[in-house]
Amino acid sequence: MNDIRRTILWVIFGFSMVLLWDQWQLHNGHKATFFPKPEVAAPAINASTPAASANGVPTASTAAVTATPGQVPSSAPAAAAVPREKIEVATDVLKLSFDTEGGSLVRTEFTKHADFVDSSKPFVLLDQSSSRVYMAQTGLIGGDFPTHKSPMKFSGDRSLKEGQNELTLRFESDEQNGVKLVKTYTLKRGSYAIGVKHEVINTGTANVSPQLYLQLVRDGNKPAGESSFYSTFTGPAVYTEAKKYQKVEFSDIEKNKAEIDKTSPNGYVAMVQHYFATAWLLADGIQRENFVRKVDTNLYAVGMITPLADVAPGQSKSVSTQLFSGPQEEKVLEALAPGLDLVKDYGWLAMLSKPLYWLLDKLFGFIQNWGWSIVALVLLLKIAFYWLNAKAYASMAKMKAINPKIMDMRERLKNDPQKMQQEMMRIYREEKVNPMGGCFPIMVQIPVFIALYWVLLSSVEMRNAPWVLWIHDLSAPDPFFILPLVMTLTTLLQTALNPAPPDPMQAKLMWIMPLVFSVMFFFFPAGLVLYWITNNILSIAQQWMINTRMGVPPQFNLPKFK
Numbered sequence: 001m002n003d004i005r006r007t008i009l010w011v012i013f014g015f016s017m018v019l020l021w022d023q024w025q026l027h028n029g030h031k032a033t034f035f036p037k038p039e040v041a042a043p044a045i046n047a048s049t050p051a052a053s054a055n056g057v058p059t060a061s062t063a064a065v066t067a068t069p070g071q072v073p074s075s076a077p078a079a080a081a082v083p084r085e086k087i088e089v090a091t092d093v094l095k096l097s098f099d100t101e102g103g104s105l106v107r108t109e110f111t112k113h114a115d116f117v118d119s120s121k122p123f124v125l126l127d128q129s130s131s132r133v134y135m136a137q138t139g140l141i142g143g144d145f146p147t148h149k150s151p152m153k154f155s156g157d158r159s160l161k162e163g164q165n166e167l168t169l170r171f172e173s174d175e176q177n178g179v180k181l182v183k184t185y186t187l188k189r190g191s192y193a194i195g196v197k198h199e200v201i202n203t204g205t206a207n208v209s210p211q212l213y214l215q216l217v218r219d220g221n222k223p224a225g226e227s228s229f230y231s232t233f234t235g236p237a238v239y240t241e242a243k244k245y246q247k248v249e250f251s252d253i254e255k256n257k258a259e260i261d262k263t264s265p266n267g268y269v270a271m272v273q274h275y276f277a278t279a280w281l282l283a284d285g286i287q288r289e290n291f292v293r294k295v296d297t298n299l300y301a302v303g304m305i306t307p308l309a310d311v312a313p314g315q316s317k318s319v320s321t322q323l324f325s326g327p328q329e330e331k332v333l334e335a336l337a338p339g340l341d342l343v344k345d346y347g348w349l350a351m352l353s354k355p356l357y358w359l360l361d362k363l364f365g366f367i368q369n370w371g372w373s374i375v376a377l378v379l380l381l382k383i384a385f386y387w388l389n390a391k392a393y394a395s396m397a398k399m400k401a402i403n404p405k406i407m408d409m410r411e412r413l414k415n416d417p418q419k420m421q422q423e424m425m426r427i428y429r430e431e432k433v434n435p436m437g438g439c440f441p442i443m444v445q446i447p448v449f450i451a452l453y454w455v456l457l458s459s460v461e462m463r464n465a466p467w468v469l470w471i472h473d474l475s476a477p478d479p480f481f482i483l484p485l486v487m488t489l490t491t492l493l494q495t496a497l498n499p500a501p502p503d504p505m506q507a508k509l510m511w512i513m514p515l516v517f518s519v520m521f522f523f524f525p526a527g528l529v530l531y532w533i534t535n536n537i538l539s540i541a542q543q544w545m546i547n548t549r550m551g552v553p554p555q556f557n558l559p560k561f562k
Contacts, residue, residue, distance in 0.1 A: 084151065091160040091167060091187050093326075095122065102148030103171030103183040105136040108278075108325045110192075114464055116225025119473075125276050125325055133299060134218040134271070136278060136323055138183065138198060140210040141305070146173035146181035165189045178204020178313075192326025193281075193336055199318040202311040209310050212319055214280040215303030216271045217295065220250040223273045227523060230457065232274040233345050236302035238290050240267035245342040247272070248292050253300050258292045269302045270343055275460040275475075277343040280304060281322040281336065327460040330357060344458050352451035353458075360455060370474055371467025374456065374527060378534040381448065382542070449535065453528065462527045474527035481522055483529040488518035490536035497543055 086106070087098040097107035106128040113123040126134045139147030146152075152171040160167045169185040180203055186195035202208050222234055236248045243261040252258045261267070265287050270279035280303065282288055288304040295301050311317045324336060333341040346353035359380070363373040405427060413420040456462065462475040470480055478484060491514045521529050 085154070087154050087158065087169070089158050089167070089169060089187070091191075092189055093192065094187065096187075097128075098154070098169065098171070098185075099128075100152050100154055100171065102137060102139060102150055103152045103154075103173075104138075104148050105185075105194075105323065105325070110276075110326065113327060113460075116223070119464075123276070125278065131224075132219065132221070134216075134278075136214075136216055136280070136325070138196070138212065138214050140179065140181055140200065141213055142209060142211045142307075143179075144177040145179045145208075145210050146176050150174070150176060150181070152181075152183070160187065160189060175203050178202060178206070179208055179210065179311075192324060192332070194323045194325070196321045196323050197318055198321070199316055200308060200311055201316040202313050205313050207310045207312055209308065211305050211307045213303055213305045214269070214282070214321060215301050216269065216278055216280065217299065217301045218271050220298045220300055226274065230524065232457070234273040235271070236292050236300065237270045237272050237343060238267065238292070238302065239270070239339040239342065240264035240290070241338070245339060247345070248302070250300055253292050253294050260290055260292060262291070263287070263289050266338075268337055268340060269304050270340075271302060272343045272345065275328055275458075275463060276326065277328055278323070278325040279337075279340060279343065281324060281340070282306060283320070284338075286319075327463075328458070329460060331361075344460075346451070346454045346458060349447060349451040349454060352448060353455050356448075356452050357455045357459065360459075364461075369467065370462060370465040370527070371471065371530060374474075374531050375534050377452070378531055379538065381452070382535070382538045385448075386542070452531065456527045456531055457525070462525065465527075467526065467530065471526050471530075474530070475525045477523055478526045478529065483526055483533060484518070484522040484524075487521050487529050487533045487536065488515070490533055490540065491518050494536055494540055494543070497540065 083100075085100045087100065089096045089098065093110065093112050095107075095109035095111060096105060098104065099106045105126060107124065108126040109122045109124050111122050115121040115123050124132075126136065128135055137148035139145075139150070141147070150173045152173050154169070154171055156169040157167055165188060167187040169187070171183040171185075173181045180201040182197075182199040182201065184195075184197040184199070186197070188195075198212055200208075200210055200212075216236070218236075220235075226232070226234075233247055235250050236253070238246045238248065238260040240246075240261040242264060246260050248258045248260060266284040267288075267290070268279045268281045269290055270277050282304060286306055288306040290302075290304050292302045293300070306319065308317050308319065322336070324333075324340070326332075328344040330341050330344055333343065342350070356377070360373055360377050363376045364370055367373050367376060406424060409423050409427065410420060413423060463473065465474045466472045467474055470482070471478065495514050521532065
């Protein structure tokens with residue numbers, strides 16, 4: 001029986017090593033050795049005009065449109081009338097590219113944030129290239145009106161000058177069926193939120209009733225540089241006051257299973273990924289129809305449609321919106337729109353994660369170093385849970401004190417399992433030991449530490465944030481694997497201080513599982529590893545102190561794998 005168990009353990013260990021090697025290959029930019037994944041080709045750039053339904057009323061399902069590159073809606077003027085151009089614009093925090101075809105935003109570079117793969121380059125979120133399609137588009141539907149495929153004329157400055165706090169860009173379409181569309185982008189110094197005013201001018205002889213659509217179109221690929229050892233959400237999201245934050249998986253759109261609040265007088269639509277997001281924001285009180293849709297192979301859209309009141313001949317109507325495209329800085333998101341901070345995804349523990357982030361941010365305000373702020377936060381949590389931990393470690397100390405008696409009894413009664421169990425319960429009663437006493441106080445704390453894990457994993461402030469010496473980026477793995485090694489050693493030391501389980505198989509697993517778990521941390525962000533090391537060291541110190549106080553000298557229970 002022992003041989004069978006040993007064989008099973010070695011099979012599990014060997015398979016774990018295979019998986020770890022595969023992930024190591026992927027982490028270093030190579031193809032997986034044992035379980036290669038098919039490469040996903042970049043989608044064709046599809047972005048033609050939204051179609052109307054049979055009765056002429058546009059719907060969410062027809063709002064996002066597809067066309068091959070270069071295709072122009074049949075009702076649009078010939079592209080040659082206005083030469084197509086990419087307009088490069090720069091502020092102190094952004095480098096943007098606009099396409100004169102539709103005045104769409106097709107590229108955003110964040111000059112204050114480095115790229116995941118090549119830290120010498122700025123991070124790119126929106127892009128229109130062979131490897132990435134991710135754009136912000138707007139236009140009119142409800143008739144033969146200008147769309148994001150219509151040629152537009154650009155006017156305005158292309159850079160934010162010294163002493164200037166605002167930059168205005170104007171894109172104007174030609175007249176199309178008696179309607180002109182003017183898009184005015186307003187960029188502000190230090191801001192990732194862009195004001196976008198849409199002005200509809202009726203140059204015809206009859207009333208028109210267009211509808212404005214705002215959409216984000218993105219391929220379904222994971223962002224470059226994403227870790228294979230932890231998962232973060234990438235995809236569309238819709239927020240309304242009625243149904244709150246609704247994430248939508250690309251796979252659900254593919255299967256027509258996406259469920260969102262389709263009509264609302266408030267909220268926003270967004271595309272979300274680790275650390276960064278893009279969102280269209282429309283003022284509360286304006287009725288809108290939300291939609292998510294697959295628009296082509298591996299290309300998806302999320303957006304909203306809002307009706308405009310009748311525009312009489314010679315008159316104009318305008319709608320002011322905001323386009324946010326930037327890092328998920330919680331305080332900035334909270335100030336922009338209700339619920340926008342939820343794009344920073346804490347999962348089901350948001351009610352614990354948000355106050356933990358608030359406390360971490362306050363500590364950073366005093367310490368001015370995110371690494372030491374993490375250490376201080378874990379220390380405060382340990383102080384808060386001191387008495388719960390004390391109960392757990394006291395119970396463990398009692399278990400350790402009676403462990404020799406338990407082991408002796410098991411040896412005597414190893415051929416009579418039923419009597420062994422009865423004798424074990426008798427010893428626990430006489431010694432007033434609860435074998436679960438060390439588990440419950442620790443289980444109570446688990447949600448808090450999981451919530452803190454998500455805070456550290458989700459906070460963009462950790463990107464490129466140094467700690468000490470060789471740690472220059474708390475969001476990246478330790479380049480020399482020093483922190484993961486320290487974390488492994490502290491985990492093993494903590495395991496050695498715990499009482500050995502009476503069952504030999506449990507005793508072996510108690511050592512194998514921390515080792516396997518520790519190996520994963522070699523690929524985790526340094527900030528997460530620092531948090532775990534701090535927690536381990538403080539736990540060891542408290543356990544050592546309580547054992548000594550209770551007269552149970554700390555001793556190391558080393559593994560026996562015979």
